[in-house]
Amino acid sequence: MPRRPSFPAFAIALALCGAALAPTVASAEEETGAAPAPPTSPAAPTTPMTAPSSEVTVPAGAPLYLEGQDDRILVDGPWLFRADLEDAGVPQRFYSQSGVDGWSGTTAPMVWNVGGSTRESYEGSIGWYRKDFRLPASRTARTDRWIVRFEAVNFRATIWLNGRKLGEHIGGYTPFELELPNLNAKGVNRLVIRADNRRAIPEGIVSQPIPATGWWNYGGLQREVYLRKVDRLDLTDVQVSPSLPKVGGSATVTANATVTNYTRGNQLVTLRGRFGTQPLDFGEQVVAAGKSVTLTTRTIVRNPRLWSPARPSLYRVRLVAGAQGANERRATEVAGYTLETGIRSLVVSGSGQLALNGQTVRFRGVAIHEDTLARGSAMNNADRASLMRLVRDSGSTLVRAHYPLHPSFQQLADRQGMLLWSEIPSTYQLSEADLGRAEFRKLALQEVREDLLANRNHPSIAVWSVGNEMASSPGRNQASYLRTSADLIRTLHPTALVGLAFAGHPESGCQASYAPIDVLGMNDYFGWYTGVGGNIADRDELDPFLDQLRACYPKQAIAVTEYGAEANRDGPVEEKGTYEFQREFVAYHLAAFASKPWLSGSVYWALQEFRIRNAWGGGNPWPTPPIHQKGLVRLDFTRKPAYDVLRTSYRASRQYVPRGSARR
Incomplete structure (x- = not known):
């Protein structure tokens, strides 16, 4: 007869999660694929909250990782959170509220059901996040554009800025970006996110993907939020692809980058950079107003330092884009992108x-x-x-x-x-x-x-x-x-x-x-x-x-x-x-x-x-x-x-x- 467990891990689980012994059920690693029935009611957040703050801050956090564009700003400081157990937030216009009644204080990232143990908590709910902020005055010009990047929101995200809906995204573990066309450069801005991690398909929606079932269904801002300033040009979809046809031989490095012209006029774009100590020259090209082009260049690396678990050699890559308008005499550096990558060969023999x-x-x-x-x-x-x-x-x-x-x-x-x-x-x-x-x-x-x-x-x-x-x-x-x-x-x-x-x-x-x-x-x-x-x-x-x-x-x-x-x-x-x-x-x-x-x-x-x-x-x-x-x-x-x-x-x-x- 199996004995009931008596050990520290069990005590920890009980204390933190309120778990009780449950009968053995079919494993997610078995191929039943069965999901629990929908809950009768949504669960309230279990993550501790603080008193709401009406403070308007200027985001100033440094990025948590290297790869990306210049001028990325981590949206740090106080945030607001509001549970929406009855899905009333859209008709009640949570996205345009200026007061803090009904909101709690929090930070981002934050998932609202940490420590949850109930079926209702796992099955998901709806939560709203809000950030009231000003742009850094010293880094803002009248012609700048701004982009917001969400590293991950689980599971269905809807975004508003200053009461205007910007877009939606489904999927809890990949990043997405949105342009902020109605940003107030001098005043207060209100960024609002509705996160919906419900596993039950909402009534009236015939068919919709649901969050995966093999791990806890955390809801909300799982990862960070960034703002990024765009001065004329933006660099995106940067790919640096080293190819090593023969181990011991030279490597060919192919670099691609997409340049988008955010101005109202044509721009003569130059794009240059370095792979380690070697120059990268993408040349120059006229990019029409509001359009994008993808530029490509290649370089040969002789006697490359190879990346491996034993010796993870990396090369720093730096790209800089210049823009020259029709009435300008020379180009101005307006965008940059930095990353690290490695040269290695990984194949199936x-x-x-x-x-x-x-x-x-x-x-x-x-x-x-x-x-x-x-x-x-x-x-x-x-x-x-x-x-x-x-x-x-x-x-x-x-x-x-x-x-x-x-x-x-x-x-x-x-x-x-x-x-x-x-x-x-x-x-x-x-x-x-x-x-x-x-x-x-x-x-x-x-x-x-x-x-x-x-x-x-x-x-x-x-x-x-x-x-x-x-x-x-x-x-x-x-x-x-x-x-x-x-x-x-x-x-x-x-x-x-x-x-x-x-x-x-x-x-x-x-x-x-x-x-x-x-x-x-x-x-x-x-x-x-x-x-x-x-x-x-x-x-x-x-x-x-x-x-x-x-x-x-x-x-x-x-x-x-x-x-x-x-x-x-x-x-x-x-x-x-x-x-x-x-x-x-x-x-x-x-x-x-x-x-x-x-x-x-x-x-x-x-x-x-x-x-x-x-x-x-x-x-x-x-x-x-x-x-x-x-x-x-x-x-x-x-x-x-x-x-x-x-x-x-x-x-x-x-x-x-x-x-x-x-x-x-």
Whole structure:
């Protein structure tokens, strides 16, 4: 008879989240795809608020990461928040209110349901954010334009400025920008955001994408807001693409940038820059009023310093645009853009193995979620640095996430030599029927595009994954989506590797629709979940299934993208949910992976615990929802015994093997 758990993690979960023991339910990592029924009423915010402030501030925060345009300003200082449980904000015109009655004080980023544990809190609600501000007078001219950038709003965002609706965006993990055409250059401006993370489709809306179900549904401003001044010209869609045809040879660097003329007259545009110490000259071109052009240049880098986990060499890239109007005698520098990137070769070899700079890749990695005890998904840079230290301590050289990670974390990965598996969230367990619906496909392809445009300069991103745990036997709709999304990635980033994570089930057989995928990731829960009809209950079936995958896909790279077991108590090694079971589970699976020299890598799911839906069981007879407890490290950074098993194995593994070396 399983014993009720008695341990610190359980106490923490109860104290922080009000969780009670719940019966075991079907796992999100199994292929049920079932979501809880809609709640009877929305939940009030659980994040602590302060008294509202009517103070009007001048945003002055420095950007949290390097890549981007000059003149970016973090919108810091006090914000206002207002819950809208009855969806009354639009008819009551919350977007045009000047008073603070009904509003609470907060900061941004902030998600409103940190610490929530109820079904209602998970199912989502509506919240409003407001920022009253003035522009910095010393940095503002009459002809300037301003743009607002939202790093991430979960899930449906509607934006107003000074009572005027500017636009909308769907999707919680990719950035979007809007021009501010009615900005008051001298007076007070009021920026208002309506965030809607409801999972239930609102009445009257026939069809609409919903937030993914595999992790806690945080609502609101998950990431920062920036303002950016535009003086005549704006630089966007900057892509710097190094190509290394031969390891040991020269690299060709192709740089592209889109220049937009925001003036009412033609401008003679010059664009120049540097890649490291080498000059970049895009030439000059007349750009008509209100139009955009994309400029391209190339340079050769001889004897390049290559980026790798062992030596993450980076090059600083700086672009500067000049503008010269019809009545001006010379050009004036008006726009700049800065980034870091690296030169490396990452390909799938003819034998179906990943090769980084000519070395065979056998990475060992972990998966993460952006989650903290105090701030939920609205992490700060200190949180991200702590998480990266933990990743590095584990001996990992790759991190996987179900969504594009914060740009600051990706910058850390670039600088510290950590590969990333970047995935879009909207296709998580997306059904064949939904893949055939226009609005779901549109959102998925939008997320692919936004991820690539925002993050394609990062050398750390090894794989661009187009989905996770869709049907393991794809139908016509999934096959079409895989082709379309892979084509989109290669159009935006010709040297990118396209990935897909799928649930491992032996009866699925070989899938011809996986042909567009470069790196296939198998989610391995042999010996943890039972699967359909017990098809993955026996862990001894893992070894022959891995061989079956190799036989099916001899020319594609194959990795294990998930494996893991819940643990929250001491107990017998044969009892699921005990630390002893988890420790032995990790050791067994690592040994199985090590026996397959063709396997490109493995990822433990997940390094750290995170919040998930309140009915979560995860295969554990005594779960403690809403905490997902496959993590080897708790949310308070205390470690479970299995962490040391993984750490010892990872640190002893030779993860990058030079060509011609003996196999290990």
